[in-house]
Amino acid sequence: MAAARTPAGLAAMVDRRAAGQPLEHVLGWAEFCGLRIAVDPGVFIPRRRTELLVRRAAALARRAAAPARQDPTRQDPTPPRAVVVVDLCCGSGAVGAALAASLGRVELHAADIDPAAVRCARRNVAAAGRVYQGDLYGPLPARLRGRVDILAANVPYVPSGDVGLLPSEARAHEPRVALDGGADGLDVLRRVAAGAPLWLAPGGHLLVETSERQAPRAAEAFGRDGLIPRVAHSSRLNATVVIGTRPPGQGE
Ligand SMILES: C[S@@+](CC[C@H](N)C(=O)[O-])C[C@H]1O[C@@H](n2cnc3c(N)ncnc32)[C@H](O)[C@@H]1O
DSSP states (O other): OOTTTSSSHHHHHHHHHHHOOOHHHHEEEEETEEEEOOOOOOOOOOOGGGHHHHHHHHHHHHHOOOOOGGGGTTTTTOOOEEEEEEEEEEEEHHHHHHHHHHHHHHHEEEEEOOOHHHHHHHHHHHEEEEEEEEEEETOOOGGGTTTEEEEEOOOOOOOOGGGGSSSSHHHSSSSSTBBBBOTTOOOOHHHHHHHHHHHEEEEEEEEEOOTTHHHHHHHHHHHHHHHHEEEEEEEEEOOOEEEEETTTTTTT
């Protein structure tokens, strides 16, 4: 009721909802990490569980921003720097927008293959960063290679055979490219992990959401690509995030 401007507008919104459209598409926004994220019809709706990925990424970014502060012997700690954050498979840009809001100073780059998602993300990260369209790392500027502190990628991870089991709101109103992760759900994740060492700064982190069941195989893939893997889980959010760190000594 608060979102409708007129009684007729409210009736139209109720009709759309009753016809099965997700509430967030009817309202035009989703709440995520305390922010209102614009979500256009046909764009993936950010899930509450993805707040775990944001929280872990923000904590790692803060450490990356102020390494000198952790050294008590330093007399002249260098001021915090802007961390370089990439939100790959950004959808509406919710993850990048939340990281920018939480961290304040970031150099944010976001990318997605879906033009509708890119249009939406451009609105959500407008002042905070740049949004590119294309396949995974393809559209990112080459100058980011070896400089990325935080590579957050909420990739599609539903196994192809399970997409039909999702609630109809997802099946009918979110694009398949946002959901389908291939035979075991890890196809896009494996491609992201394989490319990550080229883009991450030494000591930089890749964070990807998976299901709890997929996490061990995802961690294995990270390890094969030279990242040091670990798994974070939140029972409250029913969320699992696999984190891979590029060894700090590499390339320095
Ligand atoms: C699960 S959604 C996540 C969206 C957003 N990060 C979030 O958490 O709300 C996955 C996103 O990955 C994008 N995507 C799928 N395959 C891609 C690819 N090969 N390159 C870039 N983006 C891709 C989809 O368009 C979709 O927006």
